Amino acid sequence: MTNTTITIDALHERVDAIFRKAGLNPVQASAITRVIVAAERDACKSHGVYRIEGALRTIKAGKVNPNAVPELLPQDAPAIVKVDAKRGFANPAFELGLPVLVERAHSCGIAALAINDAVHFSALWVEVEALTQAGLAGLAMCPSYATVAPTGGNGPLLGTNPFAFGWPRDGQPYVFDFATSVAARGEIELHRRAGKSLPEGWAMDSDGRPTTDPEAALAGAMLPFGGHKGSAIATMIELLAGIMIGDLTSPEALDLLGTTTLYPSHGELIIAFSPQAFSAGRPGNPLGRAEALFEAILDQGARLPSQRRFIARAASESGGISLSAQEIEQLDRFLKQGLDGV
Amino acid sequence: MTNTTITIDALHERVDAIFRKAGLNPVQASAITRVIVAAERDACKSHGVYRIEGALRTIKAGKVNPNAVPELLPQDAPAIVKVDAKRGFANPAFELGLPVLVERAHSCGIAALAINDAVHFSALWVEVEALTQAGLAGLAMCPSYATVAPTGGNGPLLGTNPFAFGWPRDGQPYVFDFATSVAARGEIELHRRAGKSLPEGWAMDSDGRPTTDPEAALAGAMLPFGGHKGSAIATMIELLAGIMIGDLTSPEALDLLGTTTLYPSHGELIIAFSPQAFSAGRPGNPLGRAEALFEAILDQGARLPSQRRFIARAASESGGISLSAQEIEQLDRFLKQGLDGV
Missing domain, CATH: 1.10.1530.10 (Malate/L-lactate/L-sulpholactate dehydrogenase, four-helix barrel)
Structure with missing residues (x-):
């Protein structure tokens, strides 16, 4: 081939x-x-x-509106930008909201874009990278489908809830974007296809017992990364990027479609920070100072995400x-x- | 006794x-x-x-100004509140900024309080709890002393950088507050005093090799929670709550005093969100909907932080x-x- x-x-x-x-x-x-x-x-x-x-x-499957034209909603709160995705994909909703979010972050210092009624599949790093290109730091998060058990729990409730952050640099930005589950669901699927056992600590079976069997894991639940700390962050994402913005949580998104094989319907929250506004009147340029931190990380032989x-x-x-x-x-x-x- | x-x-x-x-x-x-x-x-x-x-x-040691009276600084950006702690403790600076932060979060939808030039020791849960009492969600973070190695690195660079979140409830709020290191430095000290080995994965020695010896760990570096994901979050905290607000990073805070036995000098970032503003025009009450999520967590036998x-x-x-x-x-x-x- x-x-x-x-x-x-x-x-x-x-x-x-x-x-x-x-x-x-x-x-x-x-x-x-x-x-x-x-x-x-x-x-x-x-x-x-x-x-x-x-x-x-x-x-x-008729689960996305192919003709959706996202709409910027009028807002009383100056630091909130709201876009109704009109049941289309989240991506055009983000593109519509981005310039307004950038403008608000520059004028207010910090601002947030809430996307509602979207069908979601985007990689969040694309979005935080777009903010860094405007000289802003960005934080993005959203629910997904309920496939992850809270630490101490016994079944799927939280989503794999991605969490992404970006910081502007002259060249490529500092960007991370990861699932708050210990592994992505796709990685479990790859183990299943390859007939390989999962590492310990990735998943539980449908009875809530630890398992290394991919089949049992897919029928059970994944575990959050980092134990109770990752579980808490995943819960925070359900609260901020699901409930707070008046959109679906991961269990609600799963209930709505009854499958994880189609892209889920839910919202997203993107927060933008102006380093210039936050550092005004303080010594040092934040973008220059950040380079010293990145250099120190690289000097240790560690990688930047x-x-x-x-x-x-x-x-x-x-x-x-x-x-x-x-x-x-x-x-x-x-x-x-x-x-x-x- | x-x-x-x-x-x-x-x-x-x-x-x-x-x-x-x-x-x-x-x-x-x-x-x-x-x-x-x-x-x-x-x-x-x-x-x-x-x-x-x-x-x-x-x-x-003369490392804190005992007569400091924190000052609210004038701000151009309406969603940023800045308090100069005047080299006193961070706690009175937070108390001074809190009502302004609450007012701005209600009027702007999202707002942030940056505390500068503080001596820091506060438990961040106290602060996010105070926000929940005003009906707001809150996120707080700060650097500390460089005692944690970035994942893939070989020596102390990042702080134990706490990360705290609160969500308002009728009774006690939903609150978490944790170090982004796998364990708190005090826990390693407790193992040392008890003559006990550390669990695997907590620390490295001064040559960057994994160690379970508390003495070697204290001379070396701790590890971030959750591998590269926790390391990325700890780095984000250095960027947002150190560099972005024009204050010291964890390595700079350690350089300044040259010891971890005194409380460090650095800033702090607290973000407040108005669930009412974010959910305006959307179906359902966010505080009521959050209760269903908490109930589902508890129903699994898991605990709330x-x-x-x-x-x-x-x-x-x-x-x-x-x-x-x-x-x-x-x-x-x-x-x-x-x-x-x-």
């Missing part, structure tokens, strides 16, 4: 055409395409072209993106057959 | 008198006393009367606080001898 190399722009065009063929309007198609192509460009396969199929299945992604990005930008024959075949099929291809 | 029971008010009076005797002005003495008494009342011994000695040593503290609080409120003969002797000595008692 030979791989095919394709430019970033050409991949964008092809993925966008797939989503248009599947019935998404231009605003939906182009925004979701930007995220999938950015992920594939960064060799972040978990959010790359592999995700197209799930999006198409969600469209086919996202370094691997940025290396892949540079390679894709100069040499294009390499896709397997199977991936190319899938793209061709989706482009030709639309929703009948899934 | 018999224990002595003392009312909360009587303990407050005694601790306040100790700090006045040690030279603190009324605003410093009363604020630090409130935190120590709240901790002792909640059987949170790590921030209780045990902490008085460290505060007195810090005063005696701080439950133990609230039980101790109720007992102290009805039956007083029980102190050991040694603790009473220490209080008497500090009260009589002031700074000569340490």
Whole structure:
């Protein structure tokens, strides 16, 4: 099987055409395409072209509004930006809210974007990176599907609830983005397919007992990262990015669709901070001082998060993106057959 | 050795008198006393009367301004509240900023309090609890001393950087507050005194090798909780609550005093969210919906964080606080001898 190399722009065009063929309007198609192509460009396969199929299945199942045009809602509170995704994907809602969030963070010092009524699949690092490009620090979080047991509990309740942070730098930003479960659900699935046992501490079976059997884990629950501390953070995300913004929690998102195979419906919370506003009147430039911290981390031989992604990005930008024959075949099929291809 | 029971008010009076005797002005003495008494009342011994000695040593060493009167600084950005602690303790600075933070969070939807130039020892749960009493959710974080290695690193760089969150409830709030290191430094010290080995994964020696020897760990570095994820969160805290607010990072705080035996000088960041503002126009009451989530956690047999503290609080409120003969002797000595008692 030979791989095919394709430019970033050409991949964008092809993925966008797939989503248009599947019935998404231009605003939906182009925004979701930007995220999938950015992920594939960064060799972040978990959010790359592999995700197209799930999006198409969600469209086919009628669980996303293909014609949604997100709407910026009027707000009394100056530091809150609210976007109604109109039951479309979260990605165009984020793109609509971003410039307003940036403006509010610069003028208020700190501001938050709440996205409601969205179908969610985005990699949050895309969003915090966009904030760093505007000179802001950013924090993003959202619920997902109830597949994680709280520490001390015995069944799925919390989501894998991603938590992402970005800090602006002259070159590539400091960015992390991780699930608050010890492992992503996809990693358990990969162990199952490979017939391998899970490491200890990843999951429990449906009786709430520790298990290393992937099948039993998928029928049971995953565990939060870092014991009771990760469990507390995952709970905080349900509260802030689910309940506080008036949107669904992970158990509610699961109840709504009754499956984890389609993309979930829920909201998202993105907080933006202006380092210039926070540091005003204080000695030192925050962006310069941060570099000394990053250097100290690297001097120890530790890595900064996202370094691997940025290396892949540079390679894709100069040499294009390499896709397997199977991936190319899938793209061709989706482009030709639309929703009948899934 | 018999224990002595003392009312909360009587303990407050005694601790306040100790700090006045040690030279603190009324605003410093009363604020630090409130935190120590709240901790002792909640059987949170790590921030209780045990902490008085460290505060007195810090005063005696001339590392805190005993006459500081914190000042609210004028701000251009409406969602930022800034308090200059004037090199006094962080506690009176927080108390000064709190009502303004509450007002701004209600009017802006989200707001942040940055405390600068403080000597820090507070338990952050005290602060996020105060926000919940105003109907707000709160997130607090700060650097500390560089005693934790970043994941993949080989020496102390990050602080134990506490991270606390609170959510308002009718009764006791939902509150968590934890170090982003796998264990608190005090726990390693307790193992050393007891001649016990540390669990695996807590620490490295001064050559960066894993160790279970408490002496070697104290000379080396602690590890972050939850591997690279906890390490990333601890780094985020250095960036947001150190660098962004124009105050010291954990390595800078350690450089300044050259010891971890006195309380560190640095700032703090507290973010307040108005659930009413964020949920405006959305179905359901966020506070009521949160109760369903807490119930689901409890129904699994899991605990909510701080439950133990609230039980101790109720007992102290009805039956007083029980102190050991040694603790009473220490209080008497500090009260009589002031700074000569340490």
